[in-house]
Amino acid sequence: MTQISIPAEVPAQVGTVKAAAPAPVDAYSGAWRSVLDQPLGPRAELDRMRETAPFYDTTVYEIDGRRVRIGDHWLTDFASCNYLGLDLDREVIAAVPQYLDRWGTHPSWSRMIASPEPYAAIEAALADLLGAQDALLLPTITHIQLSVLPALVAQGSLFVEVHAHQTAHDGAVMTAARGGTVARFREDRLDRLERRLRKAPFPRLICVDGVHSMTGNAPPLAELLQVARAHDALLYIDDAHGFGVVGERTPHETSPYGARGNGIVRHLGQSYDNVILVGGFSKAYSSLLAFVACPTPVKNYLKSAAGSYIFSGPSPVASLATGLVGLQINERRGDELRARLYALTRRLLDGVHSLGLRTLNTSGFPIIEIPLADADDAEALGHFLYERGVLAGVVPYPIVPRENVGMRVQVTAANTEAEIDDLLTVLTDAHARYPLALADGP
Numbered sequence: 019m020t021q022i023s024i025p026a027e028v029p030a031q032v033g034t035v036k037a038a039a040p041a042p043v044d045a046y047s048g049a050w051r052s053v054l055d056q057p058l059g060p061r062a063e064l065d066r067m068r069e070t071a072p073f074y075d076t077t078v079y080e081i082d083g084r085r086v087r088i089g090d091h092w093l094t095d096f097a098s099c100n101y102l103g104l105d106l107d108r109e110v111i112a113a114v115p116q117y118l119d120r121w122g123t124h125p126s127w128s129r130m131i132a133s134p135e136p137y138a139a140i141e142a143a144l145a146d147l148l149g150a151q152d153a154l155l156l157p158t159i160t161h162i163q164l165s166v167l168p169a170l171v172a173q174g175s176l177f178v179e180v181h182a183h184q185t186a187h188d189g190a191v192m193t194a195a196r197g198g199t200v201a202r203f204r205e206d207r208l209d210r211l212e213r214r215l216r217k218a219p220f221p222r223l224i225c226v227d228g229v230h231s232m233t234g235n236a237p238p239l240a241e242l243l244q245v246a247r248a249h250d251a252l253l254y255i256d257d258a259h260g261f262g263v264v265g266e267r268t269p270h271e272t273s274p275y276g277a278r279g280n281g282i283v284r285h286l287g288q289s290y291d292n293v294i295l296v297g298g299f300s301k302a303y304s305s306l307l308a309f310v311a312c313p314t315p316v317k318n319y320l321k322s323a324a325g326s327y328i329f330s331g332p333s334p335v336a337s338l339a340t341g342l343v344g345l346q347i348n349e350r351r352g353d354e355l356r357a358r359l360y361a362l363t364r365r366l367l368d369g370v371h372s373l374g375l376r377t378l379n380t381s382g383f384p385i386i387e388i389p390l391a392d393a394d395d396a397e398a399l400g401h402f403l404y405e406r407g408v409l410a411g412v413v414p415y416p417i418v419p420r421e422n423v424g425m426r427v428q429v430t431a432a433n434t435e436a437e438i439d440d441l442l443t444v445l446t447d448a449h450a451r452y453p454l455a456l457a458d459g460p
């Protein structure tokens with residue numbers, strides 16, 4: 019892994035970079051002020067930490083491999099989802115200028131008007147990699163959830179898994195506003211989903227996450243597909259965290275993540291019948307781009323029915339370049355990167371298990387949530403990790419249920435063995451002060 023050091027243009031600053039107090043909002047009328055001052059309800063805790071904690075909403079001044087500088091404080095980044103480490107890869111970085119020379123920085127057309135040729139190249143490469151009939155590129159998964167979900171469901175019914183990513187629930191709100199019927203379900207109670215599906219208006223769509231962004235685990239795909247196919251429903255899978263990380267199983271695979279990183283459907287040996295696979299480049303591929311893998315008639319329908327194809331601006335050319343070159347690197351040495359990612363993740367998980375700690379991760383994939391014994395310790399744990407040089411997600415209630423409040427770390431191929439070992443030392447010390455939940459605990 020080539021590591022880069024980006025020279026600091028902003029000098030090191032001493033201490034925290036947080037503003038002491040929010041600036042007054044004199045430019046707004048009192049009516050607007052009451053909006054800004056309204057109670058944030060369940061998000062109040064997150065908002066308070068955002069205002070005060072150095073590990074939230076912070077500014078990074080310098081990057082050196084997976085080390086980041088915040089003020090004058092260097093930390094190891096375990097919050098990055100750049101799983102393959104392509105954000106730091108010299109081959110990717112070196113390839114970007116020629117795309118900028120040829121296409122400029124940003125085409126600015128909506129895709130409905132025109133798309134620079136790399137779009138077609140990426141869509142073809144993606145369909146080939148995934149083994150899907152076709153693929154449609156849009157800037158982000160957020161765009162896809164908000165426009166593709168309502169377009170596919172129309173006046174039919176949408177069932178969203180309760181733990182699906184917030185952007186899927188936002189897409190559900192949009193679907194309801196367009197006249198669709200929306201309900202939630204739990205993937206551990208598919209019997210209930212089946213009962214409701216029997217009476218649900220057509221077309222029917224079931225929406226789940228692939229590799230889950232908090233637990234790091236896969237959904238019960240075979241069971242979900244069986245239910246979907248039995249009730250003539252589409253299964254829409256947001257595999258933001260699986261794409262690029264897990265892939266088809268082969269005798270020659272370099273790790274249990276499988277080969278080629280072509281996503282959770284291929285990893286679990288399923289076909290694309292009744293499946294809409296959504297994925298993004300913003301995690302494993304370190305780029306601003308996302309896709310819907312689907313049959314060509316669905317792609318053509320979405321071109322006219324999904325607002326983000328017609329009305330949104332495109333991805334910047336640098337993102338098209340990093341996406342395309344990332345796919346080329348994936349074909350050549352992606353499995354090597356995934357073998358490294360797997361080995362680092364295994365090292366961390368083995369350490370967590372030997373400390374006797376509970377983690378939600380049962381898959382071995384590189385998202386590791388470690389709950390606290392007492393959810394009230396979340397902020398103190400966050401400060402401790404920060405002081406000890408670990409940048410990790412501190413996940414408060416209600417982002418996760420109270421029993422799962424704790425820390426979330428991601429491993430990337432750009433981390434080092436020494437960084438994983440340091441993290442385990444910090445975890446041991448953190449556990450002595452702010453007890454983490456035990457694997458065999460109550």
Ligand SMILES: Cc1ncc(COP(=O)(O)O)c(C=O)c1O
Pocket residue numbers: 157158159160161183185227231256258259298300307308
């Ligand atoms: C499961 C999941 N879906 C969607 C998103 C949003 O993706 P994007 O940044 O492409 O909008 C994320 C990002 O964190 C995610 O974790």
